[in-house]
Amino acid sequence: MSTTAARESAPVDGGFDTGDRLSRGDLALLGAALALVLLAHVVGRQLEAHGAILVLPFPPIFAEWAPHVSLWTLPAVALVVAGVRLQRVAGTLRWGSLLAWGWLLGFAWIFSLASVDGDWATKLLSPHEYLHDLPAIGDPWVFLHDFTGRIVGVPDAWTTHVSVHPPLATLFFWFLQQAGLAGPAWAALACMLVGSLAGPAWAVTLRALGAPAAARQLVPWAALFPGAVWIGVSGDAVFLGVASVAVTAASWGAVHRHAGASLAGGVLLGATVYLSYGHILFGVVVVTALLLSVRVAGWKAVRVGWLLAALGTSGVVVFFTLAGFRWWDALVQVQLRYYEGIASVRPYSYFVWANLAAFVVCASPIVVLVIAEAVRAVRRRGRDAEAAPAWLALAGVVAIVLSDLSGLSKAETERIWLTFAFTVWCAAGLAPPSWRRWGLVAAATWALAVNHLVLTEW
Numbered sequence: 001m002s003t004t005a006a007r008e009s010a011p012v013d014g015g016f017d018t019g020d021r022l023s024r025g026d027l028a029l030l031g032a033a034l035a036l037v038l039l040a041h042v043v044g045r046q047l048e049a050h051g052a053i054l055v056l057p058f059p060p061i062f063a064e065w066a067p068h069v070s071l072w073t074l075p076a077v078a079l080v081v082a083g084v085r086l087q088r089v090a091g092t093l094r095w096g097s098l099l100a101w102g103w104l105l106g107f108a109w110i111f112s113l114a115s116v117d118g119d120w121a122t123k124l125l126s127p128h129e130y131l132h133d134l135p136a137i138g139d140p141w142v143f144l145h146d147f148t149g150r151i152v153g154v155p156d157a158w159t160t161h162v163s164v165h166p167p168l169a170t171l172f173f174w175f176l177q178q179a180g181l182a183g184p185a186w187a188a189l190a191c192m193l194v195g196s197l198a199g200p201a202w203a204v205t206l207r208a209l210g211a212p213a214a215a216r217q218l219v220p221w222a223a224l225f226p227g228a229v230w231i232g233v234s235g236d237a238v239f240l241g242v243a244s245v246a247v248t249a250a251s252w253g254a255v256h257r258h259a260g261a262s263l264a265g266g267v268l269l270g271a272t273v274y275l276s277y278g279h280i281l282f283g284v285v286v287v288t289a290l291l292l293s294v295r296v297a298g299w300k301a302v303r304v305g306w307l308l309a310a311l312g313t314s315g316v317v318v319f320f321t322l323a324g325f326r327w328w329d330a331l332v333q334v335q336l337r338y339y340e341g342i343a344s345v346r347p348y349s350y351f352v353w354a355n356l357a358a359f360v361v362c363a364s365p366i367v368v369l370v371i372a373e374a375v376r377a378v379r380r381r382g383r384d385a386e387a388a389p390a391w392l393a394l395a396g397v398v399a400i401v402l403s404d405l406s407g408l409s410k411a412e413t414e415r416i417w418l419t420f421a422f423t424v425w426c427a428a429g430l431a432p433p434s435w436r437r438w439g440l441v442a443a444a445t446w447a448l449a450v451n452h453l454v455l456t457e458w
Helices: 003-009 024-049 073-089 095-117 120-125 130-136 140-146 167-178 184-196 198-208 212-223 236-255 259-273 277-297 299-322 327-340 348-363 366-381 385-406 418-430 436-453
Strands: 063-065 454-456
Touching: 024 348, 024 366, 073 095, 073 212, 073 436, 095 120, 095 184, 095 198, 095 212, 095 436, 120 130, 120 184, 130 167, 130 184, 140 167, 167 184, 167 236, 184 198, 184 236, 198 212, 198 236, 198 277, 198 385, 198 418, 212 385, 212 418, 212 436, 236 259, 236 277, 236 299, 236 418, 259 277, 259 299, 277 299, 277 327, 277 385, 277 418, 299 327, 348 366, 348 385, 348 418, 366 385, 366 418, 366 436, 385 418, 436 454
Parallel strands: none
Antiparallel strands: 063 454
8 A cells, every 4th residue: 555545544543532432521522512502592592581582483593393204314314324334434445436425425415304394495485585586687787786785775675695695695596597497496406516515625625735534534524514404405505615615626726736726716715705795704714724735735836826816816806896896885784784684683692602502503512522623633733734624623613703703693603604614524534433433423313303303494
């Protein structure tokens, strides 16, 4: 076996005891995560009982308690078994085959969870969704030029999701319609398809940034990501997929000196910001990836790639600005629209910590072990390239904290933070033998439980 192959297939030393038991500290972390979710639910109920307006049927997430099963329950359970099998062979499969199987499993996981509720094909028909305003778009250039003026304070203001996101989010669905893929079913499938790209994309990123063993171990974890409950179906799944592929293309292009990939990565990074205002915080992750690429290949080797990526991003900004949409001006209007609605009455003192409980619901309580492992990896071998997943995960945590403190993400963060949650999930590639196998099963089981016990709006 070659040195590279041996390095990729070698088990990742995670810093835990290599036995099959967790330490008391790890068990305490899991208990604290569960307690946070329970506390957020109980306190949310009490606040509503005393007159507070949360607009959460089942705090801390936007969902309704409605236990249910369907014929799709069995395929979903079978996919968990397939994920465990993939985990067993992740170290020995050819890299291309591993990515292909990982993507297929991930897409099937997303689709099966969405199908359990039985309404994925009509999910995007809500009057608050992007599809509602597509008939109002005749000319995309006029749409871009007039977009900011219809965010707030006018009788014909855009519907909720259109108004609080940059125009590219709506144009994504408009272009689908123009391509002959009109209607909620095609839109939903597009969300699932683009969102499913996140798993293989992050695996490629880790490999490019010097952590091939962790990249292999991440594939089954990414395929059974618990947040798949919200990838099928929400527009945020598109943001997740585009952002993930963007950082992959930029990182891979810089390390491998591929100008086309670098430029494409930059364009996609620019597109990410024009899909979601909050994804400006993804810049923390991008800068981390840049620094990690310098560690792997050196600044002289990667500088051209990252400069091309910056050029691509700048090109997107210039394009939209010349087309009449000024991101910074629109953001001011979005803040006015945001606090014109329920955000003005939702208590910050509750959501500033309940948002974190929603994040735990999205990524499962196993995410606290993932974060703890990232911290351990940084402490122990922060200068080692194999610590790349840890640094990226902690960058995701920073993005979450900044978003949380901003007050512009009150509630529904189980959906809004999908991109950041998946970034944190990268450190699952460092999962040690002590919880690698059962942790994967526990995370997937959590997703099954959430999907079958509540009806999510998204």
